[in-house]
Amino acid sequence: MSTVRVTPPDDDVRTEAAARLAGLATPVGALGRLGEAAVWWSAVSGTCPAPAPSRVRAVVFAGDHGVASYGVSAYPKEITALMVRQFLGGGAGVAVLARQHDVALKVVDLGVDDDLDGVPGDVTAHKVRRGSEPLHLRDAITADEAVRALAAGRTIADAEIAAGADLLIAGDMGIGNTTPSAALIAASLGLPARDVVGRGSGVGDTALAAKEALVDEALARVGSRVEDPTQRLAALGSADLAAQVGFLVRAAERGVPVLLDGVISVACALVADDLAPGAAAWFAGGHRSTEPAQALALSKLGIEPLLDLGMRLGEGSGAVAAVPVLRAAAALLGEVSLLEDVLAAGSDGSAAAPDHDG
Ligand SMILES: Cc1cc2ncn([C@H]3O[C@H](COP(=O)(O)O)[C@@H](O)[C@H]3O)c2cc1C
Ligand SMILES: O=C(O)c1cccnc1
Secondary structure: OOOOOOOOOOHHHHHHHHHHHHHEOOOOOOOHHHHHHHHHHHHHHOOOOOOOOOOEEEEEEEOOOHHHHHOOOOOOOOHHHHHHHHHHHOOOHHHHHHHHOOEEEEEEEOOOOOOOOOOOOOEEEOOOOOOOOOOOOOOOOOHHHHHHHHHHHHHHHHHHHHOOOOEEEEEEEOOOOHHHHHHHHHHHHOOOHHHHOOOOOOOOHHHHHHHHHHHHHHHHHHHHHHHOHHHHHHHHOOHHHHHHHHHHHHHHHHOOOEEEOOHHHHHHHHHHHHHOOOHHHHEEEOEOOOOHHHHHHHHHHOOOOOEOOOOOOOOOHHHHHHHHHHHHHHHHHHHOOEHHHHHHHHHHOOOOOOOOOO
16 A cells, blocks of 8 residues: 555644633643543544544454464464354443444454354455464565455445444454564564563463564564565554554544554554554544553554553453543533633623533
8 A cells, every 4th residue: 555645633623622621611631631532532523612422433353363373372263253253242342332332333354254144243254365374484464465455444444434433443353463463563663572562361471471582583584674564564464454454544544533442453553654644643542451562552653542441352342441431521622611701600790601512
């Protein structure tokens, strides 16, 4: 994919929103990150104050990972296909949260399950390839497959936007996928494996050391080839991660905001921002996960997440959990009285109505 042009969110609206925030009947700065989130939400919505997000759509990108057979996960790779059915059946963590917060949930299957026809639920298959190669031994996918997966992700974003999304979320499912995510973050930030590798689904010390060695081996194998973001995705990523990158790039290109999730989502966001410089301005952080690479990537993107609950589930769950917080932020900026009105009401002795609609 050649470099994509991204128009930044509206700076005039951002300035107007920041001024409104500073004028609310609260001490300046008292809303903390809720205030920052409200200003971001106004800027990406292009209006101040902006109505809270009401048409939120989450997409879970599912794929199998070759490294899952090399002792990097606490769980067997068979879990991936089983969880896809839980997303569709409503029993996965993110599915419960999505129901709770009125978020539409879709699954995109990048080659996990050949047998989803007739399974109820919103699922689309993009079978770019089945699984990925072990990235410490050879490229995870080919450059051509990366390009096709990026295009699939763009198509999915277009479909979600056509369905009316005012906020998008990308989630992941794939046993082993915290390993390529850590590798992508290490390559994107120029860091060694020991700075980025975490326990993922909960590996012990021995597997953690093996995971770290595997990521270092992968980084040494690919060398400087990973400076190109598409090559980086092919060498160290997978079809499902490349599709998620395409989705994020397309959302930014179309000017539709995204709430990021955990380490997989943030690894994809880093690559998306390389492919489409400025894309990160359209992204906010749903939560901080326990993976060390996630915090590093978020700070590189200049994003402070809304929640920090010690979550490490993935699936988009941390982002969906943050949706009510973003809604609250938008409501506060729109509905809290302006201090000047409160003071004016005090000085003329009348009870002025709060300024609810700007
Ligand atoms: C039952 C179950 C449900 C999940 N839902 C998300 N993940 C998360 O854990 C996996 C990544 O961790 P690792 O790299 O250590 O394998 C991914 O599938 C991610 O989505 C799950 C993992 C399990 C076991
Ligand atoms: O950071 C995450 O989202 C995460 C962590 C562990 C396992 N799966 C996802």
